[in-house]
Amino acid sequence: MSATVSAVVFDLGGVITESPMTAFAAYEAEAGLPDGLIRRLNSTDPDANAWARYERGELDTAGFCAAFEAEALAAGHRVDARRVLAALAGELRPAMLAAVAALREAGVPLALLSNNVAPMERTGRLGDLLGVFDAVVESSVEGVRKPEPEIYERALQRLSEAVRRPVTASDCAYLDDLGINLKPARALGMHTIKVVDPAVALAELSDLVGLDLAGAGR
Known part of the structure; x- marks a missing residue:
């Protein structure tokens, strides 16, 4: 297999871990909320809503909860923001972990690019995972978030610094579960893969990296 790309950038939630959308839906059903309400709230005024400000580190947890619950109330619903936050902790996907390990073993430069609400713990199983990546770029640390183009450029810069050679957008495959986050990466020149079915996404990535x-997990 011949390679089209020489580096890979991964999103975390919905790619390496299970999508929080499943947990959001479970909470909505339990609380008697309309299906898809949390996603709609997150999509309304997406650059300035509570979620966006939280991921950029502009709000602390208490500030986010107050702002998010106010947004929900304005939409006619009472939401427990802390239950929503609890849904973010998705289980790691074994097939994705195996693929990351195989890429690492092959010497492929790797970056993790994540929108998150607090810096990730460098301990436990997640800490072990983060240690595999040459660069980890988090919105809560950077003060910018996907889909803002600057955070993709920072990921390329950090990856280049880590491997001590230029890594350009066209060198990279980028995996994310949200189309809105893939568009800026594609505009920069990255080879983008939308993760809906992880097996399909890994087949696409296999073609790009020639592995x-x-x-990998079998």
Whole structure:
């Protein structure tokens, strides 16, 4: 297999871990809220809503909860913001972990680019995972978030610094579960993969990197 890309950038939630959308839906059903309400709130005024400000580190947890619950109330619903936050802790996907390990073993430069609400813990299983990546770029640390183009450029810069050679957008595959986050990466020149079915995404990534990642966990 011949390689089209020489580096890979991964999103975390919905790519390496299970999507929080499933947990959001479970909470909505339990609380008697309309299906898809949390996603709609997050999509309304997406650059300035509570979620966006939280991911850029402009609000602390208490400030986010107050702002998010106010947004929900303005939409006609009472939401427990702390229950929403609890839904973010998705389980790690074994097939994705195996693929990351295979890429690491092959010497492929790797970056993790995540919108999050607090710096990730460098301990436990997640800490072990973060240690595999050459660069980890988090919105809560950077003060910018996807889909703002600057955070993708920072990921390329950090990855280049880590491997001590230029890594350009066209060198990279980028995996994310949200189309809105893929568009700026594609505009920069990255080869983008939308993760809906992880097996399909890994097959696409295998073609790009010239490695059988779909079989990495077998």
